[in-house]
Amino acid sequence: MMFKKQWNSGLKGWLYLLPALLFLGVFMVYPLVDVFIYSFEEGYNSASQTYMGTGGYNYSYVLHDPYFLQAVKNTFLLVIITVPLSTGIALLISLGLSSIKPLRDLFQTVYFLPYVTNTLAVGMVFMILFKKTAYSDGLINLFITWFGGNSVDFIDGPYWAKMFVLCFYTIWVVMPFKILILTSALASVNPDYYRAAQVDGTSRFRTFARITLPMISPMIFYLVITGFIGAFKAYSDVVALFGTNLNAAGMNTIVGYVYDMLYGDSGGYPSFASAAAVILFAIVFTITCINLLISKKNYSL
Amino acid sequence: MEVILKNLTKKFPSRDKKNRNEVTAVDHFTFEIPDGRLIGLLGPSGCGKSTVLNLISGLLKPTEGSIFFGEDDVTDLPPENRGIGLVFQNYALYPHLTVRQNILFPLENLKGKDRLSKEEMQKKVDEAARLVQIDGLMDRRPRELSGGQQQRVAIARALVKRPKVLLLDEPLSNLDARLRIQTREEIRRIQRETKITTIFVTHDQEEAMSISDLIIVMKDGVVQQIGKPQEVYDSPANLFVAKFLGTPPINVFDGRIRDGRLWIGGDAVLDLKGVMDQEVYVGIRPEGFVLNDKGALGCTLRGVEVMGRDISVVSVNDAAAGPAVRSIVGAEDRLTQEARHKPEGSPIRFDVLPRKVFLFDRRTEEKIDYEVRQRRNGD
Numbered sequence: 001m002m003f004k005k006q007w008n009s010g011l012k013g014w015l016y017l018l019p020a021l022l023f024l025g026v027f028m029v030y031p032l033v034d035v036f037i038y039s040f041e042e043g044y045n046s047a048s049q050t051y052m053g054t055g056g057y058n059y060s061y062v063l064h065d066p067y068f069l070q071a072v073k074n075t076f077l078l079v080i081i082t083v084p085l086s087t088g089i090a091l092l093i094s095l096g097l098s099s100i101k102p103l104r105d106l107f108q109t110v111y112f113l114p115y116v117t118n119t120l121a122v123g124m125v126f127m128i129l130f131k132k133t134a135y136s137d138g139l140i141n142l143f144i145t146w147f148g149g150n151s152v153d154f155i156d157g158p159y160w161a162k163m164f165v166l167c168f169y170t171i172w173v174v175m176p177f178k179i180l181i182l183t184s185a186l187a188s189v190n191p192d193y194y195r196a197a198q199v200d201g202t203s204r205f206r207t208f209a210r211i212t213l214p215m216i217s218p219m220i221f222y223l224v225i226t227g228f229i230g231a232f233k234a235y236s237d238v239v240a241l242f243g244t245n246l247n248a249a250g251m252n253t254i255v256g257y258v259y260d261m262l263y264g265d266s267g268g269y270p271s272f273a274s275a276a277a278v279i280l281f282a283i284v285f286t287i288t289c290i291n292l293l294i295s296k297k298n299y300s301l
Numbered sequence: 302m303e304v305i306l307k308n309l310t311k312k313f314p315s316r317d318k319k320n321r322n323e324v325t326a327v328d329h330f331t332f333e334i335p336d337g338r339l340i341g342l343l344g345p346s347g348c349g350k351s352t353v354l355n356l357i358s359g360l361l362k363p364t365e366g367s368i369f370f371g372e373d374d375v376t377d378l379p380p381e382n383r384g385i386g387l388v389f390q391n392y393a394l395y396p397h398l399t400v401r402q403n404i405l406f407p408l409e410n411l412k413g414k415d416r417l418s419k420e421e422m423q424k425k426v427d428e429a430a431r432l433v434q435i436d437g438l439m440d441r442r443p444r445e446l447s448g449g450q451q452q453r454v455a456i457a458r459a460l461v462k463r464p465k466v467l468l469l470d471e472p473l474s475n476l477d478a479r480l481r482i483q484t485r486e487e488i489r490r491i492q493r494e495t496k497i498t499t500i501f502v503t504h505d506q507e508e509a510m511s512i513s514d515l516i517i518v519m520k521d522g523v524v525q526q527i528g529k530p531q532e533v534y535d536s537p538a539n540l541f542v543a544k545f546l547g548t549p550p551i552n553v554f555d556g557r558i559r560d561g562r563l564w565i566g567g568d569a570v571l572d573l574k575g576v577m578d579q580e581v582y583v584g585i586r587p588e589g590f591v592l593n594d595k596g597a598l599g600c601t602l603r604g605v606e607v608m609g610r611d612i613s614v615v616s617v618n619d620a621a622a623g624p625a626v627r628s629i630v631g632a633e634d635r636l637t638q639e640a641r642h643k644p645e646g647s648p649i650r651f652d653v654l655p656r657k658v659f660l661f662d663r664r665t666e667e668k669i670d671y672e673v674r675q676r677r678n679g680d
Binding site for chain 1: 410
């Protein structure tokens with residue numbers, strides 16, 4: 001009797017979960033497993049559903065493909081430059097925002113604008129700012145030449161210039177979210193801590209380093225982790241800036257490489273795409289684990 | 302260190318857009334707090350107690366007036382240069398630091414010649430911890446401590462720099478009833494041992510009465526009365542102070558003085574000397590009633606409540622301002638025992654003790670002094 005009752009309620013629970021489980025299974029778990037399987041099948045053809053053999057060939061090909069290596073280099077550069085910089089700048093701006101009173105709402109709105117603006121529209125604006133055309137050198141070059149520098153082609157020019165635009169753009173796009181999170185984190189610190197520090201004659205820097213920073217560190221770690229993941233998955237931003245032929249521009253990212261392998265001009269290679277995707281997954285997974293380990297070690301409240 | 306407040310006033314700008322009047326939180330405070338005493342700053346919520354504390358600490362700047370610590374005018378000094386220790390209502394212990402680091406924090410801020418060596422700092426921290434008896438908990442974090450222990454850490458942190466004045470904002474309000482009594486004794490002991498002038502804010506009159514050397518009763522930013530707890534209780538300056546001190550609270554009646562007699566409703570309660578005929582408020586402390594079948598004041602019995610040691614007779618009187626008249630009577634009294642068996646609604650009579658009866662002016666609510674005229678027999 002008891003047993004039957006328990007079994008019934010267990011079954012009921014699973015029944016309630018069934019729609020969600022089905023949905024997750026079909027659209028999340030199955031594709032993930034499938035990608036993993038494809039990545040070991042040589043020359044898989046999605047039209048005929050055939051392949052020539054199994055093994056690590058796909059990985060070996062991808063890892064020796066200069067385009068992939070370029071994409072990995074680009075992605076890592078992007079991650080290493082933008083994540084610390086954007087978090088740092090967002091922290092500075094949030095501190096500024098929380099210490100001013102007049103016009104705070106206006107500034108908050110201004111800083112939040114990129115978040116609600118379409119990526120491609122923002123990309124267009126950046127083209128106007130940076131792109132050299134037959135008619136103009138772009139707004140930034142105008143300033144550079146004003147101050148006596150030589151104009152640079154940021155979109156089709158040297159690698160460092162393109163990387164600069166990409167990083168600048170990425171930082172600018174991810175900033176609003178980080179500012180939003182950090183200003184609310186700063187606002188949630190009980191002002192009594194600051195009063196206590198003031199009574200004890202704590203310098204402003206020490207107050208920040210010893211009180212504010214530890215108190216908001218969970219949020220900073222959250223932003224760093226999601227920042228890493230987001231930057232590793234960069235793709236649409238790059239397209240918005242440099243167009244779809246990223247390999248030619250030398251500005252491809254790992255996700256871009258995966259896309260090109262599937263649908264690009266050189267596309268039609270789901271096996272290679274799957275292998276690249278699995279490699280990306282392994283990278284992101286490792287870095288996130290490291291991040292979590294560090295944050296646990298540094299922040300045990 | 303004496304703390305002297307002269308004409309201290311603090312006004313806050315109004316948040317109400319329609320009403321631009323400023324809010325006066327503290328209104329022309331002038332008083333002197335003697336050296337080495339424990340002072341209770343007492344008043345209902347929102348009366349400006351904490352504002353006074355923040356003005357003394359320097360976290361707020363006064364609109365007017367000045368503050369002296371002994372001879373020194375500290376009105377324009379920032380908090381860190383005043384030599385004060387402040388304990389916050391929520392303790393404001395840094396959650397990511399251990400107890401030791403929390404107590405050490407103020408010492409680490411010292412610069413230049415004031416800076417102590419590492420050993421001296423640790424010595425001072427240990428000293429402060431021993432004073433508040435938390436020396437066994439030094440490596441815990443605040444959230445691993447009980448409320449009472451957190452309170453002690455907060456006091457240790459405030460004391461570690463040997464402040465001239467220690468300020469406590471509602472130090473007991475976050476503790477449960479038993480811990481509260483224990484902690485207030487603790488505060489008393491620490492104050493006695495350190496002899497630091499200590500000011501604490503509370504809305505709980507019992508708390509203030511039990512441990513203070515001196516209490517300051519305030520209402521709406523204005524000092525109502527300053528004095529030793531028992532003096533203030535025995536001789537309240539006005540109706541507010543009389544009502545605010547004492548549990549159960551004082552019973553207030555509408556009364557009048559006619560031909561040298563104090564009347565409550567139709568009963569002549571006391572014969573008085575030296576007062577003009579007028580309408581008054583009559584305050585009678587619960588312990589000022591004595592059951593007497595031929596007593597002067599007649600009421601209607603509502604019930605008898607036994608609360609441990611005390612027995613209170615709850616009754617109704619038409620002239621009473623409150624819904625019920627509460628009197629604490631002797632448990633062994635024969636009449637008390639009788640009253641317990643009387644049905645609700647039966648008449649009951651009391652005599653009143655003159656020194657527990659206070660008269661207040663109807664308009665100003667200030668105390669009216671009077672003398673009692675002994676009744677002659679048969680009068």
